[in-house]
Amino acid sequence: MKLLFAGTPDVAVPSLRALAADTEHFEVVAVLTRPDAPQGRGRRLMPSPVKQAAIELGIPVIESDPKQPGFVDELRETGAQMAAVVAYGKILKQGVLDALEHGWFNLHFSLLPQWRGAAPVQRAIWSGDTLSGATVFRITAGMDTGPIIAQSTVEIGMHETAGELLERLAQDGSQLLQMALRTVVDGTALPIEQPQGAYERAEKITVADAHIRFEAPAFAVDRQIRACTPEPGAWCELVSSQDAAGMTLHVLQGSIADQNEPQLPEQLPPGHLAVSKQHVWVGTLTGAYELISVKPQGKRGMKAADWARGALLGPDARCR
Known part of the structure; x- marks a missing residue:
């Protein structure tokens, strides 16, 4: 089966590689990805991870916008009969979907119909879900509402960040996608319509959303930080003394404080900091967070302890 692959970020690369390697069932004739984008301090134009992988594999790359006139003709010229989509990042109109006789199939990192939308892994962690998966x-035409071909389930680790879970699902999902598309090719697929109902939407997490609210319970703070790691990055404003200007502090890793730690302060108001030689704690509504x-x-x-030793934190230091 001649296959078009559409994707952009790192999490899509395992699926591209798996499908390209399965020459018994597929011929990846082209890769559709987002155009090169400015990155880093120098804002140099850089290809997407999927484009880099496609070039390495010797697969032609298409960077045209599917909304542009003439895109359907360009698509048909590839000879593709079906398409696999993983985190491509653009909405496909019906005319584009109809252009490939065997259809377009998406690998989505949630257990649909729950968490339709842009940030399913992040929202699952933030909500305290214990299970996630791939579909x-x-x-x-709807947003992640099409009939399901295959699903797999994984447990979310107690301390797992969105980045760690997404990397794990990207690997597992590549095999799921390969298996599911094989059933489409050989005619054994059994699509199941998604049930109707009101389900949580996985809206994109913004930088403003990632502002840590230490007045929340410690478990909620932990979920927020894990959900926002590595992108867009959980952060707070650090004020080191009563009259100092605030500065941005990103929290890369944390955990609910060990209550058996002898140096743990008995009471710590939300946002206020306490430091020992090996630990840095910040108060929340229900106790300390490390x-x-x-x-x-x-x-x-x-390391937070190394930072605190050189930060000259005053007795009124706090995060807000």
């Missing part, structure tokens, strides 16, 4: 479904690694404004990430 392969046929793309239709900062394990941080990234101060304008610096690299480091």
Whole structure:
């Protein structure tokens, strides 16, 4: 089966590689990805991870916008009969979906119909879900509402970040996608319509959303930090004394404080900091939360205890 692959970020690369390697069932004739984008401090144009992998594999790359006139003709010229989509990042109109006779199939990182939308892994962690997974479904006009071809389930680790879970699902999902598309090719697929109902939507997490609210319970703070790691990055404003200007402090890793730690302060108001030789704690609504690694404004990430020793924190230091 001649296959078009559409994807952009790192999490899509395992699926591209798996399908390209399965020459018994598929011929990946082209890769559709987002155009090169400026990155880094120098804002140099850089190809997407999927484009880099496609070039390495010797697969032609298409960077045209599917909304542009003439895209359907360009698509048909590839000879593709079906398409696999993983985190491509653009909405496909019905005319594009109809252009491939065997359809477009998406690998989505949630147990649909729960968490339709842009940030399913992040929202699952933030909501305290204990299970996540991957779903392969046929793309239709609705947002992640098409009939399901295959699903797999994984447990979410107690301390797992969104980045760690997404990396794990990207690997597992590549095999799920490969298996599901094989059933489409050989005619054994049994699509199941998604049940109707009101389900949580996985809206994109913004930088403003990632602002840590230490007045929340410790478990909620932990979920927020894990959900926002590595992107867009959980952060707070650090005020080191009563009259000091605030600075941005990113929290890269943390955990609910160990209540058996002898140096743990008995009471710590939300947002206020307490420091020992090996620990940095910040107060929440229900108790202390330990900062394990941080990234101060304008610096690299480091252990929180190392940062605190050089930060000259005053007795009124707090995060807000």
